[in-house]
Amino acid sequence: MLNYQGARDTIECLASLRTLSTPVRIIVVDNGSDDGSVGEIAAAAPSAELVVNASNLGFGAGNNVAIERFLVDEAIEYVWLLNNDTTVEPDTLDTMVAAADSHPLVGTVGSVIYYADRRGDVQTWGGGGYSTRTGRTRDAVSSVDRVDYITGASALLRVEALRDVGLFDSRFFFLYEDVDLGVRLHQRGWRVVVAAESRVWHKGGGTSPALSPFRMEQHAAGLVVFLRKHSRTALLGSLPMLAHYTWLSIRRRDMSIMRAAWRGWRRGWTQ
Numbered sequence: 677m678l679n680y681q682g683a684r685d686t687i688e689c690l691a692s693l694r695t696l697s698t699p700v701r702i703i704v705v706d707n708g709s710d711d712g713s714v715g716e717i718a719a720a721a722p723s724a725e726l727v728v729n730a731s732n733l734g735f736g737a738g739n740n741v742a743i744e745r746f747l748v749d750e751a752i753e754y755v756w757l758l759n760n761d762t763t764v765e766p767d768t769l770d771t772m773v774a775a776a777d778s779h780p781l782v783g784t785v786g787s788v789i790y791y792a793d794r795r796g797d798v799q800t801w802g803g804g805g806y807s808t809r810t811g812r813t814r815d816a817v818s819s820v821d822r823v824d825y826i827t828g829a830s831a832l833l834r835v836e837a838l839r840d841v842g843l844f845d846s847r848f849f850f851l852y853e854d855v856d857l858g859v860r861l862h863q864r865g866w867r868v869v870v871a872a873e874s875r876v877w878h879k880g881g882g883t884s885p886a887l888s889p890f891r892m893e894q895h896a897a898g899l900v901v902f903l904r905k906h907s908r909t910a911l912l913g914s915l916p917m918l919a920h921y922t923w924l925s926i927r928r929r930d931m932s933i934m935r936a937a938w939r940g941w942r943r944g945w946t947q
Contacts, residue, residue, distance in 0.1 A: 677760050678738045679706045683713035685761040685879065687720040692763040698770055700756070701725070703742040708732040735828060736844030736853035743833075743843055752835055759829040761879040763792070768874050772832040775871040783837035783866025784858075786826035787874035799878055802870030803827045806855050808906040810913045811899040813855055816870075823870055825858025830876045837866045845901075847947045851891070852898030859906055889936035892921060896937045900944025914941060 679686045686704060693702060702724040706714050708731040718726055727741055739757055746755045754776060756769060772785045786802030804815040805822035816823045831854065841860040844853045858868055899917055903910035921937035 677702065677704045677742075677758050678735065679704055679709060679713055679717065679760050680732060680738075681709045681711045681713060682760055683709075683711070683716040683720075686713070686717055689758065689760050689762055689764075690717075690721045690724060692765075693758075695766045696764065696769055697766045698773070700769065701746075703727060703745060704760075705729060705738050705742045707734075707738040734846065734849035734853075735851075736848050737846035739828070740843045740846065743838065747835060747838065755833045755835060755838070757828055757831045757833065758876075759878060761792075762789075762829060763877045764830075765875055768830075768876060769832075771871045771874040772830075775869055775874075776832055776834060779867065781865060781867050782869055783834050783841075783861045783864075784826045784868055785832040785874075786823070786868075786870045787830040787876040788870065788872060789827065789829055789876050789878045792877040792879045795877060799880065800827055800829070803854070803858065803868070806858070808859065808903075809909065810916055811852075811903045811907070812916075819870075819872060823868060824862065825855045826868055826870070828854040829878050830874070834866075837861060837864075840864055841866070845905075847901050848898045850894040850898070852895075852902045856902055856905065889932045892933060893936040893940035893943075896921070896940030897944040897947065898940075900941055901947055904944070914944075917941075 704717055704724050705727045708729050714728055743755055746752050775785045776782045788798060789800040791797045791799050798817050801816035801818055801821055803823050803826040804813050805824045806813045841864050845856050900914050903913045907913050918937060918941055922934050925931055925934035
């Protein structure tokens with residue numbers, strides 16, 4: 677679990693993990709918070725291992741810090757990534773493990789993610805689909821939708837698969853790291869599945885609002901890095917994204933949107 681300036685959410689999530697029917701080893705990585713999060717989490721959850729990064733490494737690299745600690749233990753079969761602004765049920769993990777155990781080539785298992793404030797409404801059915809031509813992603817919202825990757829909000833990862841394909845690519849600071857991992861799993865023959873009975877409630881937007889310049893910049897940078905890795909026409913594929921943000925900037929009369937997208941687009945070519 678990754679924490680950045682969100683001790684209250686993290687503590688709530690840790691409390692829900694105590695209801696799990698299967699005991700787990702918990703590692704919380706604080707990603708350079710300067711708001712007193714470390715002390716609050718340590719006091720509220722003394723049984724959790726707390727790792728403190730000196731700076732914000734981003735989502736993928738931050739999670740890698742914890743994953744690497746699990747990989748040194750040959751007895752561990754699975755690592756569960758969970759967003760700190762989520763809560764779970766007692767059987768959330770059990771149903772994921774059952775899905776993973778159903779076939780040795782299942783590389784990752786997702787949960788059905790529900791809105792925390794609308795508990796009956798699905799936010800994401802495990803993950804979504806992607807296009808390696810344009811980098812566009814589309815969230816799955818039901819069992820009939822295409823799921824090529826599992827969202828990092830709740831992802832059970834087979835350790836053997838991680839050793840095969842590698843951890844998150846640290847060039848993705850925030851966004852696209854889970855999509856990229858899904859591509860690499862597929863390329864190596866691993867299966868991506870969703871455990872329909874595994875339910876997680878997600879607040880979302882805790883780190884960055886959906887339309888913030890920061891998020892738009894990270895989206896643009898991540899899309900370019902993704903296309904450079906997986907597409908032969910990365911430059912052409914990235915243009916629809918720039919056109920969309922330019923149109924959105926004009927529509928909202930907010931040039932910060934366009935500037936953020938172009939900053940991210942330029943950065944993506946240098947990473």
